[in-house]
Amino acid sequence: MSVVKINVLTVPAEQREALEQRFGARAGLVEAADGFEWFELLRPVEGTDQYLVYTRWRDEDAFRAWMEGPMKAAHQGGGSGERARPAATGSEVWSFEVAQQAAPKTD
Ligand code: HEM
Numbered sequence: 001m002s003v004v005k006i007n008v009l010t011v012p013a014e015q016r017e018a019l020e021q022r023f024g025a026r027a028g029l030v031e032a033a034d035g036f037e038w039f040e041l042l043r044p045v046e047g048t049d050q051y052l053v054y055t056r057w058r059d060e061d062a063f064r065a066w067m068e069g070p071m072k073a074a075h076q077g078g079g080s081g082e083r084a085r086p087a088a089t090g091s092e093v094w095s096f097e098v099a100q101q102a103a104p105k106t107d
Helices: 013-024 060-068 070-074
Strands: 003-010 036-042 050-057 090-097
Touching: 003 060, 050 060, 060 070
Parallel strands: none
Antiparallel strands: 003 050, 003 090, 036 050
């Protein structure tokens, strides 16, 4: 089964717009990564004020390969290689295995 890796971002209220704009202009490289299955930027509404960067992968190896290569390019933030000042003040990664899943019926 797939694995889910969630990057949990602490974002000060005044930085939210900047964060969303940065994701709006994101590199778009992850879509091409082997074993990539899904991405969502989740904006907090209730229960937390942390943004979640939800990613889903075929397996641990696929995630690791992305982290060791394309992930770095996708996090350059544009410009001359030095990362622009991050909008988030903190981050941590949560890891899950997909234990069960369902999708809507198609018929
Ligand atoms: C130091 C911790 C991290 C911070 C502060 C951070 C923040 C960001 C920001 C602001 C962007 C938008 C593009 C940019 O401005 O560079 C981005 C892109 C992205 N981040 Fe992170 N990130 C971190 C680590 C991670 C990790 C560990 C994951 C994996 C779960 C992840 C998943 C993604 C994905 C999938 C994208 C889109 C890349 C693409 O379109 O190719 N990030 N991140």
